[in-house]
Amino acid sequence: MGLTAEQLQRSLDAIAGMEPVIERRLAEIGYPEPRIRERGYQTLLRTIVGQQVSVAAAASIWAKLENAVGCDLVPEAVAAAPDDLLRSAGLSRQKASYAKSLAEHVASGSIDFANLPTDDEEAIAQMTAIKGIGRWSAEIYLLFAEGRGDIWPAGDLAVQIEMGVLFGLPERPSERETRRMAAPWSPHRGAAAVFAWHAYGTRLSGEKASKLPV
Incomplete structure (x- = not known):
């Protein structure tokens, strides 16, 4: 099974203690829901x-x-x-x-x-x-499926985009740069990936909503 809600919260709290930008964004959008798939x-x-x-x-x-x-x-x-x-x-x-x-x-x-x-x-x-x-x-x-807590899919497009947005980069970081940026977060990088997808989805939903007629 994947990372539980408790594991996600514990790991993200640890990362937030190192990264003020993550701490601020976490306070804004909350913790992500677990992403769990069947093993096999x-x-x-x-x-x-x-x-x-x-x-x-x-x-x-x-x-x-x-x-x-x-x-x-x-x-x-x-x-x-x-x-x-x-x-x-x-x-x-x-x-x-x-x-x-x-x-x-x-x-x-x-x-x-x-x-x-x-x-x-x-x-x-x-x-x-x-x-x-x-x-x-x-x-x-x-x-x-296995809930391995330090997996960091640095080649994922949404993860790269959100890392660039979170840290105010002028352009989307490369896979190598995305991997380098998250290195200090080990062994909590799996939770960071789930949070990046959560932040990406939340931001896109907000952008779409802001374009709707009042």
Whole structure:
């Protein structure tokens, strides 16, 4: 499971004690809600299915996959499924290859989501060996499904944008700069990422509301 509300509050309080700008923004918008995903291979499979499609479309494809391959989409069944069957459920050729790569890794035992390495970088390396799983997807999984408290997805666009806004930078910081800025916050960087998304979403909602006619 992901970081609990108590963990988020404790970590953000620690960061706020180091960063006045975070302390001020936290006082303005409050603590973020936990972001929790189910632990296991299906969470990553859902990530693959949901890439570049709407939530409704992803749900429809998932239902079709279950009808075609079997309920619960066990890895052995997905790995053995013909490409045409996966594509008939709505997966693109590329997504079908990603889904099969993930299922094959799990079915063969080359990755065990119940026993990922405790070292974050080692866990990320195992996950990114799967076709179609990049660093961002691996980091999001470790943060939301395993609650690893020091995961910092510095390549995330919204995180970069909000770091620039929070610290008054003239332009969006690069991934390297975003990583450098958060280094002093270890081991609390996972909570900082959740807060950055919270601040980003709150700010965008406020901007949209301010443009509505009175």
